[in-house]
Amino acid sequence: MNMMNHREQKAPADSGRVLEVKNITKTYGVGDNETKALKGITFDVLKGEFLGIMGPSGSGKTTLLNTIATMIRPTSGKVLLERQELGRFKDRELADYRGKKIGYLFQDFELLDNMTAKENILLPLSLHGITGKAAADPLETLARQLDIEDVLNKFPSQMSGGQKQRVAAARSLIGNPSILLADEPTGALDTKNSRTLMDQLSKINQTMGITIMMVTHDASAASYCSRILFIQDGQLFHELRRNVESEPREVFYERIITVLTQLGGGSAHVL
Numbered sequence: 001m002n003m004m005n006h007r008e009q010k011a012p013a014d015s016g017r018v019l020e021v022k023n024i025t026k027t028y029g030v031g032d033n034e035t036k037a038l039k040g041i042t043f044d045v046l047k048g049e050f051l052g053i054m055g056p057s058g059s060g061k062t063t064l065l066n067t068i069a070t071m072i073r074p075t076s077g078k079v080l081l082e083r084q085e086l087g088r089f090k091d092r093e094l095a096d097y098r099g100k101k102i103g104y105l106f107q108d109f110e111l112l113d114n115m116t117a118k119e120n121i122l123l124p125l126s127l128h129g130i131t132g133k134a135a136a137d138p139l140e141t142l143a144r145q146l147d148i149e150d151v152l153n154k155f156p157s158q159m160s161g162g163q164k165q166r167v168a169a170a171r172s173l174i175g176n177p178s179i180l181l182a183d184e185p186t187g188a189l190d191t192k193n194s195r196t197l198m199d200q201l202s203k204i205n206q207t208m209g210i211t212i213m214m215v216t217h218d219a220s221a222a223s224y225c226s227r228i229l230f231i232q233d234g235q236l237f238h239e240l241r242r243n244v245e246s247e248p249r250e251v252f253y254e255r256i257i258t259v260l261t262q263l264g265g266g267s268a269h270v271l
């Protein structure tokens with residue numbers, strides 16, 4: 001069963017496409033060990049969208065996200081970020097481009113233990129030689145938006161899981177990336193901290209216009225999105241769209257659960 005309506009994937013001709021994913025495939029291994037993780041996936045992401053990626057375990061979600069993050073090279077197909085084809089960059093150029101254009105938020109925070117929250121957040125800027133007011137201003141804004149002003153001088157071992165993830169979110173956003181990629185950002189958080197993080201990311205998406213693409217198993221986290229792509233067995237299976245201004249999150253959540261039931265994956269966490 002494939003519920004995907006291919007006409008739904010097309011972006012309006014005049015829209016600002018941040019990301020274009022064109023027929024990407026990814027095969028791991030060879031012979032008996034071969035796994036076709038992605039079997040030809042095509043979609044666009046528009047500026048300011050909050051896109052969710054859902055699907056059963058092993059369906060290819062992380063492979064898709066990491067291909068876009070340029071951590072994995074696709075077997076075939078193209079990824080364009082702001083109309084630049086990522087596959088054309090040489091390794092060093094690619095690392096530089098990725099550092100400037102892509103923010104990445106991991107499930108398990110990935111903070112450096114020997115640095116304070118502030119030092120962790122500022123690291124992507126200091127690597128590009130950005131210091132002084134140009135660093136202090138976005139730090140202050142993000143610390144306020146993510147409610148981490150009180151922990152800026154603490155080390156990761158002195159912070160709660162929720163605080164660590166909000167610090168990691170600030171670090172992923174400090175360089176004002178073209179797109180924020182998030183892989184199960186609420187996966188290690190309890191319900192209350194998940195909701196806090198999602199409320200904050202959603203506000204940052206709406207007020208700062210940051211484009212977000214988030215892989216999640218959690219229907220509650222996904223209900224903050226403006227669009228969700230469902231993947232099954234390495235292919236697009238279905239798409240849901242939400243008008244964030246007119247459709248309450250609770251109603252969208254029920255629609256997500258209906259698709260997940262058909263897909264046979266995901267978890268219905270407390271809304």
Ligand SMILES: Nc1ncnc2c1ncn2[C@@H]1O[C@H](COP(=O)(O)OP(=O)(O)OP(=O)(O)O)[C@@H](O)[C@H]1O
Pocket residue numbers: 028029035036037055056057058059060061062063064
């Ligand atoms: N490095 C790798 N080498 C070989 N096979 C891999 C590798 N990474 C992933 N796979 C396989 O590719 C398929 C897709 O994996 P992927 O991690 O993208 O799925 P996923 O949807 O993110 O799963 P989950 O929800 O469990 O994290 C799986 O069958 C997996 O076993």
